[in-house]
Amino acid sequence: MRQAADIAGSQLRMQATGVICEFAYGSLEALDKHSRFEFTPTSSGPRVDAGDNSVVGVGVQLKTHRDGAVILRTLNGGAAQQAGLQRGDVIVGVNQRNLAGLTLDEVANLITGPAGSTVAIDVRREDKNARVNLSRQAIRITNISEVKMVDTQQKIGLIRLEKFGEGAVQELDRALWSLHQQGMNSLVFDLRGNPGGLLTEAISISNRFVPSGKIVSTRGRNQSDNTIESATHDQTWKMPLVVLVDGDSASASEIFAAAIQENRRGLIVGRKTYGKGTVQTHFPLQSVSGTFWLTTAKFYSPTGREMAGVGVNPDVTVNMSERELEEIGPIDRDLKAGVSAILSHKPGELVNNMSGRQQVRPAQFQFSG
Template identity: 50%
Template sequence: MNATTPLRQYKGRTAPTARPKAKVGFTAGSLIELAALGLALLVPAVALGQERTVLDFGPDPSATARYDSNGGYSRGDQAPARSPYENYQTEPTSRTAPQPTPKPQPATADRLSYRYDDPKVVRFATGTGWTRLVNLYVESSQLIDARHREPNSYADRVAMALANLSEAVGNESFRQAHRMTADAGRVQSFRSRLAGMNARSVRDRPDALEVMRQTASLAQSELGLSADAVAAEFLFGAVESLDKFSGFLPSDTRTGYGVDATVIPAQYAAEQTAGALDTSVVGLGVELKEHERGVVIVKPLAGGPAANAGLQRGDVITKVDGQDLAGKGLNGAADLIVGREGTAVQLRVMRGERFGTFNLRRARVELKTVSVVQLMTAPDGSKVGYLKLDRFAATSQTELDAALWQLYQGGMKSLVMDLRGNPGGLLDQAISISDTFLPSGTIVSTRGRLAEDNMSATAKQTRTWKVPMAVIVDEGSASASEIFAAAIQDNRRGVIVGRNSYGKGTVQTHFPVRTVAGDLKLTTAMFYSPNDRQMADQGVAPDVRVSEDREILPLDRDADVVAAIKAATSQTAATMAQAPGSVR
């Protein structure tokens, strides 16, 4: 590719190469991430092996079949006379349905139910022990004091813990997790005595620990509730009192389970990270959401054994190893589905009105962040490259480079980057990918409490893609997605299409703790666009606004994509590509 190419200013480089990771914003022993909002519900630990798959969707319930690499059936050397899936309509696109903008903060009752419906959290809260939980509270408190952007008082942390406990003792999920049997009278008595505790008098960590001990003693005498349950809620309460994005993330301590499987509903995903930073997972390779009969497959992960074996979008998993999933929720279902690499699992799957049994083997699945790469045709006949970037993970830059070259070799003249539902991810990847398209200018700046949290990243690459482009965002585009979109918009490099982004605007740092297996995730900085716009609670407003359409349509009929193609092939986008402008 020569220097006269209108797409990329390369001199002699003919193939994509991996670029080094930016070190901007990283601190020793921690991991900075900007993940905010996952609209598809990800169980990142499920992959189908090549075990025998028994299907009774069709007229022959004992038939043994498998999918070949082209998605068709093969049975030995003969194709089945009739596809058992012929009455099942598949979605023509991998895009998940748009979701409503999440609420800023879930109610305490909802937060507690979500927490204690997660078997991993229950194992942590009931199996860690009082001494280690107290030590973890001390370690976490020290980290909050030293590293949170705006650490609050111990009085605020204790007040949140007491409020959590008052609500928790009447919460069915909490009661089941801790095998609590106290009746309504004893619960009311406990709540009354809890209300008499003066959290406002707490001045420091020793005071907070003393209130924790007094509360644990009261809970044991009044309710028969273990001290561990109180200590765990003091920890969760302390972190939750900071902001809605900080949190404690326990690891799965079961031996040999590899990467954790975390399922996070949309209303909570802004507060936690659902595998957004992982590059591989162990399991069946599917994205799931809750269904009245169990869990429904949103998408088999690209290239994973699930897709190869024939599970499809819309299939409902109703049983795992004979256990009914109805009413178990996402975390309960995920806990049954995941397991050690190489182990077998049996799924009962509903497709329409038919049922099938799948005997599968868990395996490691590579997670791709560029999920769709496609050439489309604009109304003027030119070829438009379309890329769907699901998150900003360690492999994203390498995947993007390869995808751009693929599209260029196919004749791409303009580009649409789809960031709808992208929750964010790694800060260095957001900077690096922005630098792929910006010949100069500021990308992002962060400001925190400590000098190490303050930085300003600028475009440094001497060879950048000059293709005219449009970027699609929506209410599910958050954090790193907003950094990229704002950098493109403020530097007048491309056109932003869609709806207002989420407006997260904060940087979280993951601090591995010493006391137990897990991470303390703390908000350590705010980030700002090139023209100094604060992203928190504001987000990126599109240049071309498109009304939300909840119907899942093929890309060539998707209103956002149609508008983005029009924008990417416009004279405005062409001018921006040739001469990116000053910050606006």
């Protein structure tokens, strides 16, 4: 690679670093869709996906909408949250530009900008439009974005895990103890949209709930890539557990969901997961400040089922049409189904005795603000 870069530099007057990077991008693209090249190494260890630690923006997580983008949630401390924007609001304009027909990346590019700058966002809520001026700022992206009680009477807690990044298990421990101190009896663990992260974090977090049995196994070309991980945590949380997933729950999320489901530790609620069943390992480069992330193994569920291209089927399916998935309203149907699943079972049934697919029965529940 270095020889080719030197030749390109002397004969074509191209910068060596640029040649090496282009070569790296092209080579990895030919392998598989998950192998990639990154400038500057990030977290160490095998990964089933990667994520950033901070962003500059207004603090919204978005989903494609025919009129622009719909807000899935606002990030803690972001300008959008401070301005009162909420789930289900549709962003239809940015700086007086209509967003209809634009891709999600195009919408995001219009919203983002330098820290300290402002952006005018046109928002539609229940057929009423409003223009909000928001200040862009750096927002630290934590692994856990939401911790709260969703049913104050029945003491049902909610933890939303955005990614399995470094320190996720420590954040989870703090969140669990916080809810425990509030009297939590049951837990909804939200993995919707979670693309994955470190394999080690997925195993550690699974250990917080699975008292015994296999968690995940990996198989690769080399003997070192063949592993079997089993539950080892002496003290696990034993409250009734529901895990929310969707088509964007991938990799480490699927490892956790399969471990919960196949060890009969709780219920999986939502829609079939993405089906990314491969592990990437990083190889730092010496020529440039960057890293190869190469697919080195596949992972398998506790029962030995290959996850790649298959994913996890929920125990409780929340069916929604493409139109319903796009028209996200302020009421979270997946969360309602998860709460209903908890309330329609006896406490012990959701601890370590679940088997078979379940249907959600109507139940009374109350959401706290």
